[in-house]
Amino acid sequence: MTPEQIFALIAALTAEPDPDAFAMLKAGGANPDYPVTLAPCTRPVAPDEIDGQTVICGTVSVPIDHRQPDSNRITIAFNLYKAHSLTPEPDPVIYLHGGPGSGTVSHVAKTIGYFEHLRGRRDIIAIDERGVDSSAPEMDCYTTLGAQLAPVIDQRISGIAAPTLEADFIKGCLAELDAKGIDYSLINTEQNAMDVPAVLSALGYDSYNLYGVSYGTKLTMEILRQDPPGIRSAIIDGNAPPWLPLYSMFWQSHSAPIELSLAPCERDPVCAEAYPDITARTFALIDKIGETPVEGPNGPVDGGMLYEMIDGRVNMAGDYHALTPYIPLMITQLERGETTIFDQITAGALPPKPATADADTLRAAALARGLGEAEMAQVDAMLAAAEHIRIAEDTVNRAARLLESDLDRQARGTELAEIFDDRLAAAIRAMPDAAARLAVGRDYLDLRFAEPSVDGLLALIRTHLEGPAATDLTALARQLDTAELARVYELIRIDNEATVKDVEGSFQTYLYACQEDFSDGWNSVQKFRDLMAADGAWGPIMQGAIADYYDRAFISVCALFDKHPRENWTSVGSTDRPVLAMNGELDTQTAGIWGALAVQGYSDATLVMVPETGHGTIRFSQCARDITAAFIEDPQGALDTSCIEDLRLPVMLPDGTMHPLPY
Numbered sequence: 054m055t056p057e058q059i060f061a062l063i064a065a066l067t068a069e070p071d072p073d074a075f076a077m078l079k080a081g082g083a084n085p086d087y088p089v090t091l092a093p094c095t096r097p098v099a100p101d102e103i104d105g106q107t108v109i110c111g112t113v114s115v116p117i118d119h120r121q122p123d124s125n126r127i128t129i130a131f132n133l134y135k136a137h138s139l140t141p142e143p144d145p146v147i148y149l150h151g152g153p154g155s156g157t158v159s160h161v162a163k164t165i166g167y168f169e170h171l172r173g174r175r176d177i178i179a180i181d182e183r184g185v186d187s188s189a190p191e192m193d194c195y196t197t198l199g200a201q202l203a204p205v206i207d208q209r210i211s212g213i214a215a216p217t218l219e220a221d222f223i224k225g226c227l228a229e230l231d232a233k234g235i236d237y238s239l240i241n242t243e244q245n246a247m248d249v250p251a252v253l254s255a256l257g258y259d260s261y262n263l264y265g266v267s268y269g270t271k272l273t274m275e276i277l278r279q280d281p282p283g284i285r286s287a288i289i290d291g292n293a294p295p296w297l298p299l300y301s302m303f304w305q306s307h308s309a310p311i312e313l314s315l316a317p318c319e320r321d322p323v324c325a326e327a328y329p330d331i332t333a334r335t336f337a338l339i340d341k342i343g344e345t346p347v348e349g350p351n352g353p354v355d356g357g358m359l360y361e362m363i364d365g366r367v368n369m370a371g372d373y374h375a376l377t378p379y380i381p382l383m384i385t386q387l388e389r390g391e392t393t394i395f396d397q398i399t400a401g402a403l404p405p406k407p408a409t410a411d412a413d414t415l416r417a418a419a420l421a422r423g424l425g426e427a428e429m430a431q432v433d434a435m436l437a438a439a440e441h442i443r444i445a446e447d448t449v450n451r452a453a454r455l456l457e458s459d460l461d462r463q464a465r466g467t468e469l470a471e472i473f474d475d476r477l478a479a480a481i482r483a484m485p486d487a488a489a490r491l492a493v494g495r496d497y498l499d500l501r502f503a504e505p506s507v508d509g510l511l512a513l514i515r516t517h518l519e520g521p522a523a524t525d526l527t528a529l530a531r532q533l534d535t536a537e538l539a540r541v542y543e544l545i546r547i548d549n550e551a552t553v554k555d556v557e558g559s560f561q562t563y564l565y566a567c568q569e570d571f572s573d574g575w576n577s578v579q580k581f582r583d584l585m586a587a588d589g590a591w592g593p594i595m596q597g598a599i600a601d602y603y604d605r606a607f608i609s610v611c612a613l614f615d616k617h618p619r620e621n622w623t624s625v626g627s628t629d630r631p632v633l634a635m636n637g638e639l640d641t642q643t644a645g646i647w648g649a650l651a652v653q654g655y656s657d658a659t660l661v662m663v664p665e666t667g668h669g670t671i672r673f674s675q676c677a678r679d680i681t682a683a684f685i686e687d688p689q690g691a692l693d694t695s696c697i698e699d700l701r702l703p704v705m706l707p708d709g710t711m712h713p714l715p716y
Contacts, residue, residue, distance in 0.1 A: 083257035100453035119247035130187035145176035151267025154561035156181030184240035197225035286688035300576035309644035340592025349392030367667030470540035493517040567611035572618035627654035631688035637666035
């Protein structure tokens with residue numbers, strides 16, 4: 054940040070709220086059929102955003118059944134990020150997230166980070182879709198969660214991965230929702246699609262652009278099918294069309310990256326001569342060494358290890374490993390019983406690490422150039438200044454977040470509540486006995502339903518804590534006034550919501566997919582096996598392993614849900630709206646080849662396949678971001694996608710030289 058930017062940030066954080074900012078939303082929104090309620094954005098927001106000025110958050114009330122406008126209401130949580138331009142375009146971009154599950158609204162900075170390239174001239178809107186995270190408070194299965202809390206508490210305390218949902222949890226959660234009288238058959242993509250124009254109408258927009266990723270592409274395709282007024286354009290990124298039996302085709306998410314990334318070698322005469330039939334050989338080798346591993350100096354190399362290396366070139370976190378150039382030579386070596394390239398990749402020697410630019414390296418390079426004493430003094434001064442700037446940036450960011458937090462507390466008059474909550478959390482984490490942590494965790498979770506009271510907190514402390522921690526917390530609890538007490542219980546609710554989100558993300562995915570994608574045998578484990586066998590890319594060992602994994606992780610779970618088939622759900626959709634389909638060659642979640650099948654009925658669609666790119670193309674390259682930005686600016690214009698050619702990596706030939714490959 055420049056000094057001027059820091060001054061502006063302090064002024065914005067400490068100023069009185071502008072009564073005219075978002076005045077229409079503060080008054081309840083633009084459409085009385087869908088009332089808006091504003092709420093503080095999830096912290097931290099600063100230093101990149103200012104709550105109420107550059108971003109505003111809240112909920113929109115919509116019918117649970119849009120076909121019956123007088124039905125019960127649910128709320129759709131949103132973040133609205135203002136465009137940087139003072140004269141923005143009237144059509145925002147609305148982000149429709151994947152899963153469905155694990156929403157975006159609570160991640161204020163992370164979410165807009167993906168779409169900053171579209172924010173120059175347009176507002177950006179993010180929502181949690183119905184039944185998901187902040188848009189699903191009434192669907193939290195607290196009773197079921199409390200009864201099966203042990204792995205959850207350990208996960209929250211230790212930071213390990215969220216536990217796998219067991220059948221008992223799913224059955225219990227469904228029963229709990231039934232007992233609440235919630236018609237969760239309405240948590241489906243058809244109703245979800247009707248929520249989107251309702252939210253945009255409430256926020257005051259007549260025209261808009263859709264940006265769907267993963268499941269969000271399925272949702273976008275349903276919106277295009279329904280064709281509400283106002284759609285200007287749509288981008289579908291990581292395509293999952295409902296007219297494909299995707300849950301019987303996820304084997305293709307792992308075969309397509311191999312086929313797509315090795316196809317350029319097959320097309321190139323030099324590479325094809327060096328590595329004939331390299332795609333088929335790769336699949337065959339994975340199966341072969343799955344049965345008979347290759348013995349190497351660092352131990353055996355089996356099919357699972359090779360598969361995970363190739364499949365892991367990208368991951369869900371957006372990490373990328375540029376291994377493609379070495380795959381043909383590695384396969385050739387392993388066929389001969391050699392593990393050189395495999396071992397180098399495993400050891401981190403390949404791909405080569407980019408040169409670091411730390412101060413010591415730069416100073417050594419300057420000395421190697423023969424700079425004199427005076428010049429080196431300037432180099433040292435510049436390096437010292439750079440380090441001071443880095444430290445200052447970190448200090449400003451931390452201070453801005455602390456200032457934001459302190460101002461929030463001051464506004465509430467609840468500083469003591471924050472102190473109590475922090476010390477209670479520390480006392481629970483310090484408990485050495487897992488059973489004791491579980492017991493206090495369960496009672497802590499139950500406070501979510503209690504009326505705020507000092508007696509409730511004292512009972513929790515008296516039952517589970519002892520020694521100095523208990524004495525300290527008891528004294529603090531007795532000092533809490535009414536506002537502070539309410540804040541403590543609000544913090545308990547927030548923490549419990551975080552706990553629930555860790556567990557219920559998978560349940561939310563099942564809730565959608567199992568109800569609408571498994572009717573009449575549209576998806577099944579037998580269909581999965583039959584389609585994979587008919588394709589023939591994977592050998593029998595991998596066919597069994599992949600099918601068994603998806604059966605355990607997903608398909609068999611869907612037997613626990615009632616099915617709710619819908620007319621035309623599996624019919625190919627059509628639209629004349631401008632659509633851009635972005636696909637990553639290395640996408641292991643939604644196969645890149647599904648993009649062409651997604652747009653087969655669209656009359657004005659552009660299909661882009663991005664090399665060396667995984668799930669959600671804009672996370673991986675400026676090229677993908679530039680293409681999507683250009684499309685949003687002019688959806689019907691000629692789209693320049695030539696930058697994707699520069700993303701094609703060369704191949705290492707048997708002599709160790711690199712050979713360029715065609716796009």
